[in-house]
Amino acid sequence: FFFNDTATTEIYTEQIVGSVRCVQETVPTKDELYLFTRKYDTDNDGRLRYSDFAEAFTPFQSEYQQLLTSRAPKGVEGLDDPIDVFSLETRRVFIRAFRSLIENEVRCEQVRQELNKSPFFSIHEAFKVIDSDRDGIILPFELRNFLEDNDVFLTEKELSYLIDRFNVKGDGRITYSEFVQELTPKSTRF
DSSP states (O other), X not given: OTTOOSSSSEEOHHHHHHHHHHHOSOOOOHHHHHHHHHHHOXXXXXXXXXXHHHHHHSOSSHHHXXXXXXXXXXXXXXXXXXXXXXXXXXXXXXXXXXXXXXXXXXXXXXXXXXHHHOTTOOHHHHHHXXXXXXXXXXXXXXXXXXXXXXXXXXXXXXXXXXXXXXXXXXXXXXXXXXHHHHHSOOOSOO
């Protein structure tokens, strides 16, 4: 486990910073890591389990998921530094991917805060507008219709990714609580 230098299955902010510093000079700030942790921490205890962390890096596309999960794990036993299990190029690619995930969370937080500051935006009203059949659930076709009515055209894959962003339960539908959770600011620092 790249970031974890202990025998636990949890990752702490300090471990992430230390591991990233091994590969690059610029490291994510504590505020950026807080947003990343908030997004992927499934039990909301402020720590990432291995499964939480792996979920952040697991591709959405099933063929890539299968490739990733079918690989046999490499052990770190006998290595002076567990990071040596990765080639330098793999480390760099991994860190770029990690940085992209963090930048995405920061941008999402900036949008949340912009919406929150707007006197013309209401999460409740936005949900009602998108939920065209007023059943308390946003279905993919409702989100697509809303976006297209506002000149935003997505592929099926992009729409699926957007639904997944909101849909915590994984049932392909967005509840009001999931909508509120995703659009409520998580920090005051951005």
